[in-house]
Amino acid sequence: MSTTDFSRNPENFCYRHPDRMSFALCQRCQRTICPECQTQAAVGVICPECLRDQKRARTPAQKRADRRWGRGGGGVAVVPGRAxxxxxxxxxxxxxxxxxxxxxxxxxxxxxxxxxxxxxxxxxxxxxxxxxxxxxxxxxxxxxxxxxxxxxxxxxxxxxxxxxxxxxxxxxxxxxxxxxxxxxxxxxxxxxxxxxxxxxxxxxxxxxxxxxxxxxxxxxxxxxxxxxxxxxxxxxxxxxxxxxxxxxxxxxxxxxxxxxxxxxxxxxxxxxxxxxxxxxxxxxxxxxxxxxxxx
The missing domain is CATH 1.20.1540.10 (Rhomboid-like)
Structure with a gap:
């Protein structure tokens, strides 16, 4: 593939920011996403839409755990913090x-x-x-x-x-x-x-x-x-x-x-x-x- 063909291929650019080239794919939908759109998952990264769908699909037990353990109503993801x-x-x-x-x-x-x-x-x-x-x-x-x-x-x-x-x-x-x-x-x-x-x-x-x-x-x-x-x-x-x-x-x-x-x-x-x-x-x-x- 020539350089021109590469630059014209939309799959080589973030689907939410078409002017930003990226080589990272959402692990769920396989669309290209730039660093700003990436959320670290258990393996790889996921895009904002898949992250939203993932939160909606939480089980009742996961939602209860979020209310018990979450700070300020955020997600249940465990991230390093002040210690x-x-x-x-x-x-x-x-x-x-x-x-x-x-x-x-x-x-x-x-x-x-x-x-x-x-x-x-x-x-x-x-x-x-x-x-x-x-x-x-x-x-x-x-x-x-x-x-x-x-x-x-x-x-x-x-x-x-x-x-x-x-x-x-x-x-x-x-x-x-x-x-x-x-x-x-x-x-x-x-x-x-x-x-x-x-x-x-x-x-x-x-x-x-x-x-x-x-x-x-x-x-x-x-x-x-x-x-x-x-x-x-x-x-x-x-x-x-x-x-x-x-x-x-x-x-x-x-x-x-x-x-x-x-x-x-x-x-x-x-x-x-x-x-x-x-x-x-x-x-x-x-x-x-x-x-x-x-x-």
């Missing part, structure tokens, strides 16, 4: 990592003080009582690659979840996920010291799956990501705590379920009580290691 708690988590975690590096120059290790180590929860073992270790592992990491991957994951997932949940619900989810990871390590790998925010991250992913389904979205990608990370945890024993992953996932899924069922006005107290019940159940499980370990 102050996520920003604080990133800053504090990065700052603690740098502080640990500086402390290491003097021969002191913050990681050894803040890592999760189950025996430190049981005074009868004679090693003291350090309950802060249930949550402080979220602040310390084993190396640059470890913290870089975790901070990137927190940034990506946090900017999706926090705008939907609000800062306090998001912070509660993050901490309960971390607690769930620590409890699982106490049950399944009692004497293993663990650092990192993996439990909290898997908690966020578990909640995102539950909330995504409530919104009527396609959560296949999240499930695939979860599966890959869980498999990696089992295939690389010693360096990755799969126990923390599983514990955080279960705890975060439970909190996500609570959030998805208690979003109506007047259910705030019920929501707080149910999340507190999840926390109490996790702490109650810490009574099992003495029975399992026989001390």
């Amino acid at each position: 102050p708690v996520t920003t604080w988590i990133l800053g504090i975690t990065a700052g603690m990592f740098l502080l640990d590096l500086l402390a290491g120059l003097t021969g002191f290790s913050l990681s050894s003080l803040l890592s999760f180590w189950a025996p430190a929860l049981y005074p009868q073992l004679g090693v003291g009582f350090e309950p802060w270790r249930l949550l402080t592992p979220l602040l310390v990491h084993s190396g640059f690659l470890h913290i870089a991957l975790n901070l990137l994951s927190i940034w990506v997932i946090g900017r999706l979840l926090e705008p939907m949940l609000g800062p306090w619900r998001f912070l509660a989810l993050y901490l309960v996920g971390g607690l769930g990871g620590s409890v699982a390590v106490a049950l399944l790998a009692f004497g293993t010291p663990v650092v990192g925010a993996s439990g909290a991250l898997f908690g966020m992913l578990g909640a995102l799956v539950v909330i995504g389904r409530q919104l009527g979205g396609n959560v296949t990608g999240i499930l695939v990501l979860l599966g890959i990370n869980l498999v990696i945890g089992f295939l690389v024993p010693g360096s990755i705590s799969w126990q923390a992953h599983v514990g955080g996932l279960i705890a975060g899924t439970a909190v996500g379920f609570v959030y998805s069922r208690t979003r109506r006005p007047g259910q705030t107290r019920q929501q707080v009580a149910l999340v507190a019940l999840v926390v109490v159940a996790l702490i109650g499980l810490l009574a099992l290691p003495p029975v399992i370990q026989g001390f």
